[in-house]
Amino acid sequence: MAEIIDIKVNGERHRVEAEADMPLLYLLRNKLELNGPKYGCGMEQCGSCMVLLNGKAMPSCVIPGSAAAVYEVVTLDGLARDGKLSVVQKAFVDEQSAQCGYCMNGMIMSATALLAENPKPSDAEIRQALNRVLCRCGTHTRIINAVKKAATEMNGAKSAGKP
Amino acid sequence: MKVFEVFKTYGAFRTDRREFLRNSGRLLIGFQLLPLAGAALDGEAIPHPVAGNGRTIDSWLQFDSEGILTVITGKMELGQGIRTALMQMAAEELDMPMDRVRIIIADTSQTQDERYTAGSGSIEGSGNSIRQAAAEARRHLLKLAADRLNAVPEKLTVENGVVRYGTKTIAYRDLVKGQKLEMEVTGNAPLKKHSEYKLVGKAVGRTDIALMAAAKPYYIQDMRLPGMVHARVLRPPVYGAKLLSVPREEVLKLPGVSQLVVNGSFVAVVAADEFQCIKAVRLLREKAKWESPALSPLPAALYEDILQKGAGTETVEEKSDVVKNLSEASATLEAVYKRPYHMHGSIGPSCAIAEWKDGQLTIWSHSQGVYPLRKTISNLLNLPEAKIRITGVPGSGCYGHNGADDVAGDAALLAMQAPGKPVRVQWMREDEHQWEPYGSAMVLRLKGGLDGDGRVSAWQTEIWSDTHSTRPGGNAGHLLAARDLEKPFNLKSGGFSGGSHRNSVPLYDFNSQKIILHNYNGPLRTSALRSLGAYANIFALESFMDELAHKAGKDPVAFRLSHLKDPRARAVIELLIEKGGWRKGEKELVGEGFAFAQYKNNAAYCAVKAEILIDPSAKTYKVTKLSSAIDAGQTINSTGVISQTSGGMIQAASWTIMEEVRYDQNGIVSTSWDKYPILRFGDVPHTEVFLIDRPELEPMGAGEAAQGPTAAAIANAIFHATGSRLREIPLLPEKIDWKKFS
Ligand code: FES
Ligand code: FES
Numbered sequence: 001m002a003e004i005i006d007i008k009v010n011g012e013r014h015r016v017e018a019e020a021d022m023p024l025l026y027l028l029r030n031k032l033e034l035n036g037p038k039y040g041c042g043m044e045q046c047g048s049c050m051v052l053l054n055g056k057a058m059p060s061c062v063i064p065g066s067a068a069a070v071y072e073v074v075t076l077d078g079l080a081r082d083g084k085l086s087v088v089q090k091a092f093v094d095e096q097s098a099q100c101g102y103c104m105n106g107m108i109m110s111a112t113a114l115l116a117e118n119p120k121p122s123d124a125e126i127r128q129a130l131n132r133v134l135c136r137c138g139t140h141t142r143i144i145n146a147v148k149k150a151a152t153e154m155n156g157a158k159s160a161g162k163p
Numbered sequence: 164m165k166v167f168e169v170f171k172t173y174g175a176f177r178t179d180r181r182e183f184l185r186n187s188g189r190l191l192i193g194f195q196l197l198p199l200a201g202a203a204l205d206g207e208a209i210p211h212p213v214a215g216n217g218r219t220i221d222s223w224l225q226f227d228s229e230g231i232l233t234v235i236t237g238k239m240e241l242g243q244g245i246r247t248a249l250m251q252m253a254a255e256e257l258d259m260p261m262d263r264v265r266i267i268i269a270d271t272s273q274t275q276d277e278r279y280t281a282g283s284g285s286i287e288g289s290g291n292s293i294r295q296a297a298a299e300a301r302r303h304l305l306k307l308a309a310d311r312l313n314a315v316p317e318k319l320t321v322e323n324g325v326v327r328y329g330t331k332t333i334a335y336r337d338l339v340k341g342q343k344l345e346m347e348v349t350g351n352a353p354l355k356k357h358s359e360y361k362l363v364g365k366a367v368g369r370t371d372i373a374l375m376a377a378a379k380p381y382y383i384q385d386m387r388l389p390g391m392v393h394a395r396v397l398r399p400p401v402y403g404a405k406l407l408s409v410p411r412e413e414v415l416k417l418p419g420v421s422q423l424v425v426n427g428s429f430v431a432v433v434a435a436d437e438f439q440c441i442k443a444v445r446l447l448r449e450k451a452k453w454e455s456p457a458l459s460p461l462p463a464a465l466y467e468d469i470l471q472k473g474a475g476t477e478t479v480e481e482k483s484d485v486v487k488n489l490s491e492a493s494a495t496l497e498a499v500y501k502r503p504y505h506m507h508g509s510i511g512p513s514c515a516i517a518e519w520k521d522g523q524l525t526i527w528s529h530s531q532g533v534y535p536l537r538k539t540i541s542n543l544l545n546l547p548e549a550k551i552r553i554t555g556v557p558g559s560g561c562y563g564h565n566g567a568d569d570v571a572g573d574a575a576l577l578a579m580q581a582p583g584k585p586v587r588v589q590w591m592r593e594d595e596h597q598w599e600p601y602g603s604a605m606v607l608r609l610k611g612g613l614d615g616d617g618r619v620s621a622w623q624t625e626i627w628s629d630t631h632s633t634r635p636g637g638n639a640g641h642l643l644a645a646r647d648l649e650k651p652f653n654l655k656s657g658g659f660s661g662g663s664h665r666n667s668v669p670l671y672d673f674n675s676q677k678i679i680l681h682n683y684n685g686p687l688r689t690s691a692l693r694s695l696g697a698y699a700n701i702f703a704l705e706s707f708m709d710e711l712a713h714k715a716g717k718d719p720v721a722f723r724l725s726h727l728k729d730p731r732a733r734a735v736i737e738l739l740i741e742k743g744g745w746r747k748g749e750k751e752l753v754g755e756g757f758a759f760a761q762y763k764n765n766a767a768y769c770a771v772k773a774e775i776l777i778d779p780s781a782k783t784y785k786v787t788k789l790s791s792a793i794d795a796g797q798t799i800n801s802t803g804v805i806s807q808t809s810g811g812m813i814q815a816a817s818w819t820i821m822e823e824v825r826y827d828q829n830g831i832v833s834t835s836w837d838k839y840p841i842l843r844f845g846d847v848p849h850t851e852v853f854l855i856d857r858p859e860l861e862p863m864g865a866g867e868a869a870q871g872p873t874a875a876a877i878a879n880a881i882f883h884a885t886g887s888r889l890r891e892i893p894l895l896p897e898k899i900d901w902k903k904f905s
Binding site: 019022023026030033034035036038039040041042043045046048075076077079080085089090092093096097098099100101102103104105108127128130131132133134135136137138139140141142 | 241242243244366368369371372373375376377378379380381382384385387418436437438439507508509510511512557558559560562589591592802806807809810811812813814817835836837841843844845847849850
């Protein structure tokens, strides 16, 4: 049965009519018409559907929207500010870290969560953080480069901001 | 790296068809010249005649009244970056800035019929046509400009789409004035000298990556059309299963379900909402009854079966009497190599949208061949091709013939049942895993002879393989759904065996060699997977070269070079050794392996070096680094070649070390990523690519060149580190003989 789900996505409150068991992914894509989270497996095995739940990168394809409503949800669609890409997004563009790009949502969301928590990750930590996200095109080398570049940029901005 | 800011606005918006099309580059076209683009925006699906006949400039290029150049290609964007590469080639010849160039890809109502986007042939095919057309356009425009500026064409220069003579200038825009360039492409218009290239050969950024990063609608999966409904197909449990019953009433009672379509054993649900549709199909899966034939032979008996049942034997190549030369060799060697069924494993399962309206069928598809697909759908529905339009929209990377065409067939059938409504069919993960056509299992038996100097005196390869091409080229039987209909279409297989023996003929200077192919009709559905048979053929050939080098007591790289005169082949090998090093000092627990091939023996030259680290106590190994040197002739976009080579190595490493489609008598067992694991980030090797650019030569296909060499390089590295020669893919650690380490 459809019910009203009150959920905060990308900083905005939405009252969405959806079935209680509808996975968050379908709510985001079909009810809110967001494009960031992608369907890949529906089984939490590929990471295509990654979103941030209270800042943590989590798959959205299994958790029902009704259960996710306790979190603040952020999607790739919500990372840009005033039309400007986030540092991580921009690094992925600069480093050309996509072939088909279908994995890019999962990679950027996971990297965003990682860098918020650990501003200077090692290569191994980057790989660990992105391990849930599958990329079949083999774009990994460029993806690592993008995450490192984003980290450098964020740290540079931070130290530049210090008195 | 500069990214051209064609898509500068990243504001929030609602996705409608107009917006989608604008972002996919379709609206950025002058209306006077391409009225059909406008028509598509209004939701009309009237197929228009394609501009030009392939021999005129306007078949490939059009200028609008704003001076924007639109490149028209029948090829499809598959993540290989073909859009950017083709735009670069046109912009270069015409001296246009990239931000004034657009592109239209594969669309039966707008582009030429360029068959399939496959075989790494887009740059050589479409790219060459576009380059010639651009050169012709330039010659024509300079003639016009010369008249207007009172000069001879030779004295004119062009910069950023503006022709200059002394202080006088005139823009292309003012020369074309919205007119079509209908003149013939003669092929004799002078091409720009490569020394004057400003764009070709450079790492020009792909504009579409900014769209992906900003979560703009880009993929077919992101298309939302007004009034669109969702459909899911309930595929049978196993190949050839027949439907006995479905819980019709129960399904139709579910909320949101509008239709249950049953035609023979083809079963699908249509619903307003996607999740409702998924739930309905879950119920169907649980309760539908089938009569299922047993799948056989089972994996344990597969390779034996392949060896026994291979038929239709053909001799691919024969040079001097191999049997005699083998018998006279001072040493001989024989080895059998095996490769299992492999999956394409697209990360986004296949998807298509179809709409049947006013006697016209429009299909949006990520197929690799919109024209062949149209012909096939025409056959399936008994509908004239003129009434069908197929528009290519990118999907997830496909790496060959995956479920793209099949899902378009599903959507076409269902659209005919729901007139006036766009029907979106999204395959589920298990559909893609179970039903995509796999890369064929293969067996290869190699025999080699060495002479007294340790040089190869005879070589023989015997190949056993199922087909590597069952693409739909007009026969509906090549679409899954068609085979399940009440009046089924049948698959006509066989015919093309070129994919099976691709790269089986050694490029080395052997005086005596013979290649034999046995065709096999196996238990699983197969078709084109990146590089086709070349993957296994090179795995075997380059492993065997290592085995022969070992037998001859030679260094494997030196052994290869001593049999190789082709200077470009030698150059990639030598460059890789120079840059990447080669077995400098024996490091414990580390193995280095090498392999080389020229893809298809006529495309890119590619050498690969693999480094592995073994852990004898854990009885395992890890591929730590893959390096490559590649020569694809003239480089169009270095970013593209590097990405494709690096990605090809990582993908091939995954196939080689861990992948195998599993099945039992009830059907495919590998139905999800945990049952068909692929390399994850933590285990992906570092990669490094050294590119040899030869701007003076023709460009050559590069996208599949690394697949085979990577497989052999890993096997050769395992041998180097452990002394175990693994000849059966996947090269699982438990196949290594660890005893000598204990
Ligand atoms: S779609 Fe959610 S993890 Fe694959
Ligand atoms: S770029 Fe295609 S899946 Fe990662």
